[in-house]
Amino acid sequence: MFFKDVKFGPQEGELRFRLIHFWEARNTLTKRLNNFYGSKSKSVYRVAEPDVTIAFTWNYVLSVLENSPVPFPEDRFRFYGYEEFEAACDLGGDLYDYAGHVKLVNEQALSDSLVLDEVEIASSRRILVNVQTHDGPVMKLYIWDKAAAVFCEKFKALGKPPTVILVTTVNPKRFGGALSLSSLSSSRVFFDMDVQATREYLDWFESNTEVANRVNAEIVTKAETATIGELLSYMKQEGAKVAWFECTATIDDIVRDSAWYYIACGGCKTKATKVPTTLMCKKCGKTEIVGAAE
Template sequence: MKMKTSGKAVGSSVIATKPHGKAAVVSGNDVDVMGFGEVTLVPHEAELRFRLIHFWEARSPHTKTLIGEEMLLIDEQGNVIQGFIPASRVQTYLREMTSGSVYRLNKFFGSRSKVQFRVADHNVTVMFSWNTVLTPLQNSLVPFPEDRFRFHDHEEFEANCDLRGDLYDYVCHMRLINGQAMTEHLIIDEVDIAEKRHLVVHVQTHDRPVMKLCLWDQAATAFCQKFKSYGSTPRVLLVTTVNPKRIGECLWTLMSSRPGTILTGRSGSNSGVANEVIADVVTKPETVTLGELFSYIKQETAKVAWFECTATVDDVLHGSPWYYISCGGCNTKATKGPTSLVCTNKKCAKSEVVGVPQYLTKISVYDKSEQAVFVLPGDAGRELTGKHVSELVARYFEIHKFVVKVSQHNLTGKTHTITVTKVLPAPAPQNAIEDPADERIRKASGSLESHEAKRAKSG
């Protein structure tokens, strides 16, 4: 429905530059206000009034060249539409734009919305043209909604995985942040996140499967800032415009354009559940073959990750055992300080480190798709399966299940050996009590790759 308003327009006259350099003054007394529902695929002279929810750069995925500025707009009726400013006109309007502010827009073109990565249901995009005029709407008597969300659940993300279609919103419980369980005094390592440029949050809605949310660059920084702003650990996350993808057998939701919002609160009766989440359960690795494991490592988008694989152990590589000195408290690699050993784990509380030797061994394994070399702590077999690592090959062609870590050194090609973080025991009888795996094997694995890379360089 179009509305006619009489009287002078709010604010002063606005100047828009024409292609030939002359200026056009806009100060109309009668304003033809158009709602988003009336925007069609033609040029429009009418005025749009809206709140600018958010805006972000659109760049070519290959050349990184700026294509333009994407915008998400909402009118007084709560209708949402996408806007776009071509790269050649971005600087003309960018200095006037602030997320959350209310604007009036005159003279624009209705363009067909793109199919991929849409953030609004409307099939038309508001395209800025050479004579478009954008001005703040001061002292508006009409309230404009702050935002509007398009929520999807796990099943819908699953169905739209890897289709590069609409980017939807998600509200969920946070289970892990970079592998750390949600405790009352959780501290996020911002230095580590800044170096890696991303963080991973394990998220879940009620009792649905867990998904991994990857936040990059500005989104990761905004997450850390909002997380720290709360007096206690927030449990609920509202994240917007996420892109569902599948890596291995796990469903990931990758942060797209708009920064997510952390909601405070204990999520009602579910707070107890959130506090009782066990990291090893939430981060159950995806099952892959050795061939799929190496294919993943070769992908340009591959990240550090854990996988579960079944392989046959056929040999212990002779002459390969070696060791490093670890902290007796957390089993992280220890280095020599001025007067004593120093733990390299920033979160370790021990000021005086007692060194403990950690023995490591290489084993040769294979499955139907590929052959590989695994490196693991010498006591891993005994502690996790009742056997020493050398006993794993007492019977040749015996099949075992391993949890392995694809490290940064694997991704950069510094080493081709794969670090084992856990050797899974054979299935126990139904009435048997299963012993928990020793957590120190997992903690020790973080320092294996750096040593292995050094040995690889030295031959």
């Protein structure tokens, strides 16, 4: 059966395919699938064009396809550029892939002495990579959770900072007013020589270093500490340009009359329900809980 022949509902045919995107998948192998279900593709966070999604049923059979008479091509990617990501930002639409050359890793310039702070990465569960595609703008690429752990593993195995990075199924979002790309649970990370697409980009980079290094990412993303007073003074300047600032603050107090303030279950943090003599939690099912201010 071909993908174009899959209809809505249970299917008993056999699909032979190369697995590219699969939530929680760890290995991309050529597979054979029996017993599956055709469901309508979601309008948000799509990774392919067809209207029908292949869903696994309770009795599905997924096995490795060996000695296939049909040749399968290497992984195929759907790349987007800055303008296209800008147009799709925060719309929750299709998820596309992104490739470019690395400018900064966690705000550190690339060098042979660059070392990742794995303790900090494990705590924050993310890595921030500033990436530029050809001679386009430098973009912030946030790599989260499992993809961040894979980034660290591949970084150490490579023995030096990567020149080219490719991340699949990224979601364009706006953080602090600036366009950024964010990985999802299905995202995979590739470096310099991992796949054909990164090898081709690396060839371009080595032949066009002048163009590739035209933008200094350290200037674009330079971190500076400023007080609220200094920001106000900047805003009052007649020639002030539009600028974005990332603010870090410590919660000093919670205004109890604010709509954001509520008493939560001390266990699951769900908003507690008041009863005549105590508090209860509908989520935990407990009729008496210890409340906590949130």
